[in-house]
Amino acid sequence: MNSSLVLSIITFVYGLAGFLYIFAWVFKRPDAGRLASWVAVIGLFGNTAGIIMRWVESYRMGIGHAPFSNLYESLVFFAWTIGVIYLVVERKAGNRIIGAFTMPIAFLAMAYASLKPGISSEIQPLIPALKSNWLIAHVITCFIGYAAFATAFGIGAMYLLKQGRDVEGVTWLDIAKPLTLFIFVLLFSRVLLAGNWAMSIIIALPLCLIFYIGVFLTRRMPVDIKDRLLGVFPESAILDELGYQVTLFGFLFLSIGIISGAVWANSAWGRYWGWDPKETWSLITWFIYATLLHARLMRGWRGRRIAYLSLVGFAAVLFTYFGVNLLPGLHSYGAFGQ
Amino acid sequence: MNSKQSSADLSAIDRIWKSFASVRLTIALLLSLAATSIIGTLIPQNEAPGAYLQTFGEFLYRLFSLLGLFDMYHSWWFRALILLLVVNIIICSLDRLKATWKIIFVRNPRFNIARYRQLKSKAEFNAAGATASLKDRFLPVVSRRYRYRRTEETDAGFAIYAEKGRLTRLGVYVVHLSVVVLLIGGLIGSIFGYEGFVNLAPGDSARSIQLRHNNQILPLGFDIRCDAFKVEFYDTGAPKEFRSSLSILKEGKVIEQKDIIVNDPLRYEGISFYQASYGSLSPTEVILNFTSQATGMIYSQRAAIGTAVDIPENLGTFTLKKYTRQADFRGHNIGEAFIGVLTPQNSNPIDITLPLKFPSFDKMRKGQVFVSIADFVPRYYTGLQVSKDPGVWVVYIGFILMIIGIYITFFMSHQQICVEVTLLDKKSQVMVAGTSNKNKMGMQKKVAQLAHRLANLTSGK
Numbered sequence: 178m179n180s181s182l183v184l185s186i187i188t189f190v191y192g193l194a195g196f197l198y199i200f201a202w203v204f205k206r207p208d209a210g211r212l213a214s215w216v217a218v219i220g221l222f223g224n225t226a227g228i229i230m231r232w233v234e235s236y237r238m239g240i241g242h243a244p245f246s247n248l249y250e251s252l253v254f255f256a257w258t259i260g261v262i263y264l265v266v267e268r269k270a271g272n273r274i275i276g277a278f279t280m281p282i283a284f285l286a287m288a289y290a291s292l293k294p295g296i297s298s299e300i301q302p303l304i305p306a307l308k309s310n311w312l313i314a315h316v317i318t319c320f321i322g323y324a325a326f327a328t329a330f331g332i333g334a335m336y337l338l339k340q341g342r343d344v345e346g347v348t349w350l351d352i353a354k355p356l357t358l359f360i361f362v363l364l365f366s367r368v369l370l371a372g373n374w375a376m377s378i379i380i381a382l383p384l385c386l387i388f389y390i391g392v393f394l395t396r397r398m399p400v401d402i403k404d405r406l407l408g409v410f411p412e413s414a415i416l417d418e419l420g421y422q423v424t425l426f427g428f429l430f431l432s433i434g435i436i437s438g439a440v441w442a443n444s445a446w447g448r449y450w451g452w453d454p455k456e457t458w459s460l461i462t463w464f465i466y467a468t469l470l471h472a473r474l475m476r477g478w479r480g481r482r483i484a485y486l487s488l489v490g491f492a493a494v495l496f497t498y499f500g501v502n503l504l505p506g507l508h509s510y511g512a513f514g515q
Numbered sequence: 516m517n518s519k520q521s522s523a524d525l526s527a528i529d530r531i532w533k534s535f536a537s538v539r540l541t542i543a544l545l546l547s548l549a550a551t552s553i554i555g556t557l558i559p560q561n562e563a564p565g566a567y568l569q570t571f572g573e574f575l576y577r578l579f580s581l582l583g584l585f586d587m588y589h590s591w592w593f594r595a596l597i598l599l600l601v602v603n604i605i606i607c608s609l610d611r612l613k614a615t616w617k618i619i620f621v622r623n624p625r626f627n628i629a630r631y632r633q634l635k636s637k638a639e640f641n642a643a644g645a646t647a648s649l650k651d652r653f654l655p656v657v658s659r660r661y662r663y664r665r666t667e668e669t670d671a672g673f674a675i676y677a678e679k680g681r682l683t684r685l686g687v688y689v690v691h692l693s694v695v696v697l698l699i700g701g702l703i704g705s706i707f708g709y710e711g712f713v714n715l716a717p718g719d720s721a722r723s724i725q726l727r728h729n730n731q732i733l734p735l736g737f738d739i740r741c742d743a744f745k746v747e748f749y750d751t752g753a754p755k756e757f758r759s760s761l762s763i764l765k766e767g768k769v770i771e772q773k774d775i776i777v778n779d780p781l782r783y784e785g786i787s788f789y790q791a792s793y794g795s796l797s798p799t800e801v802i803l804n805f806t807s808q809a810t811g812m813i814y815s816q817r818a819a820i821g822t823a824v825d826i827p828e829n830l831g832t833f834t835l836k837k838y839t840r841q842a843d844f845r846g847h848n849i850g851e852a853f854i855g856v857l858t859p860q861n862s863n864p865i866d867i868t869l870p871l872k873f874p875s876f877d878k879m880r881k882g883q884v885f886v887s888i889a890d891f892v893p894r895y896y897t898g899l900q901v902s903k904d905p906g907v908w909v910v911y912i913g914f915i916l917m918i919i920g921i922y923i924t925f926f927m928s929h930q931q932i933c934v935e936v937t938l939l940d941k942k943s944q945v946m947v948a949g950t951s952n953k954n955k956m957g958m959q960k961k962v963a964q965l966a967h968r969l970a971n972l973t974s975g976k
């Protein structure tokens with residue numbers, strides 16, 4: 178039994194947990210909810226074991242290093258962090274519905290890591306630039322930040338579902354929103370799923386369509402079903418506050434993540450900041466969340482506007498993580514010399 | 516600021532001050548910085564003009580270069596945005612600090628009991644016993660949780676006021692200060708620092724380096740010498756380690772020596788040498804195989820460029836002349852090769868090409884002896900990044916301030932509570948109420964806990 182196998186199994190455990198959370202929510206089955214929590218805890222244990230096993234295996238292979246060095250390992254750790262943060266939120270908020278919106282993210286991260294061709298699950302030796310303790314600090318803190326933002330994203334989505342459509346219709350917003358959605362979905366299909374733009378459009382169009390059919394159906398849903406589904410959500414004010422608390426946590430860790438990255442860059446290349454695309458995108462993300470904090474604290478933004486900012490912020494997180502590979506001129510990480 | 520003043524009464528300075536103290540400006544600036552930063556990740560920065568011309572065409576090239584988009588993070592308008600943000604942070608912080616200061620630096624904070632009575636996070640219960648005895652029992656419990664406390668007599672009993680975390684109100688200013696400190700550090704670095712590079716072959720030394728942004732030559736004031744350079748690879752072919760042994764020399768004397776690897780530079784007089792890259796140099800030593808046609812014997816010999824080697828069986832001498840990256844054979848490029856001269860015992864010298872890729876190339880000559888390259892010692896030069904940044908410590912102080920500041924701001928708060936005991940007939944009524952400047956939900960729980968604890972105390976548990 179090696180770590181890759183354990184982690185593939187955990188993918189399904191997380192999938193099951195996500196499914197049970199959704200099932201418990203839609204069919205009002207608290208027993209399924211309790212089961213979901215247990216399955217999530219088991220998944221988290223397995224995930225932890227998988228990470229430790231991988232660490233040990235790398236030492237057995239004579240190329241020992243902490244398992245935070247490539248895309249596969251970072252995705253596995255991302256899923257782990259989402260699991261931990263979600264379970265803490267579940268305990269604090271005493272509500273399992275949030276799990277229906279966050280556990281699937283952990284599942285998707287693991288599934289993507291295991292299934293996407295081209296993401297190697299093999300343990301690779303470290304190239305010289307990655308041999309630094311700052312790397313470990315950097316990856317761990319960044320991913321705690323990302324996972325917190327992912328949780329805040331889930332909570333923001335719940336808020337928007339509960340609050341429904343904007344009261345006052347604004348024409349340019351009605352056009353801008355689907356367009357923005359399409360651009361994001363297109364970008365992500367290009368980065369994550371397809372090798373070229375034509376293929377990405379073919380994937381993105383139906384995805385957007387499904388999303389809007391979903392939105393349409395939610396709006397047309399009979400009031401009693403709607404009440405049943407959304408009535409069990411935590412109060413809007415609590416969702417808002419919860420999302421904000423998780424965002425604060427994420428902001429602290431994103432800041433430490435960027436800072437540890439800067440210190441590492443300084444020890445490896447003699448410069449703490451070089452405006453390379455990945456660095457710049459992490460700064461963009463940081464600016465967006467700083468905006469959120471100030472808007473909420475000082476301008477009294479609450480609820481929907483903050484939820485939208487939270488979605489945009491998480492899109493920036495994803496772009497920092499994956500999208501940067503699309504951009505020109507990314508050389509400094511990994512590449513060395515020629 | 517006095518909000519009752521109408522804007523017409525404000526002097527021009529006040530108005531400018533006000534607009535710079537606005538958080539609306541902050542939001543606009545942060546979002547503009549986020550949006551414009553994207554441009555620089557879409558257009559590769561600091562490339563050669565030729566490359567841009569080819570990608571964008573004449574018109575767009577002119578336009579973009581006018582807007583500074585090819586080095587946008589150093590363009591005037593991007594710097595202006597950052598400067599505006601700094602002014603905004605400083606003025607806004609000063610503006611609010613005036614009010615915060617009064618709350619933080621008072622000897623005896625003011626408590627207003629009416630305010631506590633109206634709070635949402637409030638708990639009440641009845642307790643048996645005289646108020647005086649309750650005071651003695653309550654005070655230690657409150658003291659354990661709150662640093663500052665004070666008791667006041669009221670008409671029908673007493674009130675305990677307590678608080679903690681007053682200084683955490685300064686956290687936000689620490690965060691904002693850290694942003695300013697970071698940018699000052701960056702400024703110091705860009706004025707007094709530099710980034711450059713130098714390539715050294717083993718054995719070579721350099722007295723100056725080349726700067727990165729303008730290609731100027733900068734003298735170091737000492738010599739840097741590469742004593743050895745080693746590259747190691749994993750079995751997979753991925754690089755494992757790059758190690759340069761460096762010496763610093765002054766007036767011919769070695770002052771300092773260190774092996775550097777990636778992530779572990781050499782620092783001397785504020786200048787750091789980083790292992791940044793490497794490249795291959797032409798090899799100067801090879802192992803040659805001479806195959807005698809007559810006997811079929813193979814003789815292996817080491818040969819360095821420029822020195823003649825005697826071939827056994829009196830087959831003559833061979834001299835390695837040079838290495839070339841691209842050798843030519845009848846108009847074809849046959850890649851890396853050595854060129855040598857074979858001088859047989861009693862005939863004229865012949866030029867011989869020894870391509871690395873085709874070891875039996877020389878067989879085609881059908882001479883008395885066939886020469887091939889069995890092995891060669893690869894040689895590399897080391898590429899050193901050289902940088903000096905006297906601002907880096909300021910930046911690191913900014914980093915530390917930022918982390919501490921954010922932690923304080925987010926996770927600590929200024930909490931105030933009031934426990935009021937009023938005598939009603941024979942019983943005492945107790946009210947516990949509290950507020951905090953942040954995380955009100957958490958405070959609500961704390962108030963409930965404290966009330967619970969005090970209630971247990973009076974019921975004898």
Ligand code: HEM
Pocket residue numbers: 425467470471474475535536537538541600601603604605607608611687690691694921924925
């Ligand atoms: C990149 C720059 C900035 C960063 C990282 C930053 C960070 C922060 C943080 C972390 C908080 C605390 C939020 C909380 O308590 O939840 C805060 C609050 C605040 N910030 Fe900023 N800030 C920045 C720029 C600015 C600027 C330019 C202004 C100028 C108007 C400003 C005004 C404020 C104000 C008024 C508060 C609330 C202070 C209070 O609670 O009394 N910030 N900022």
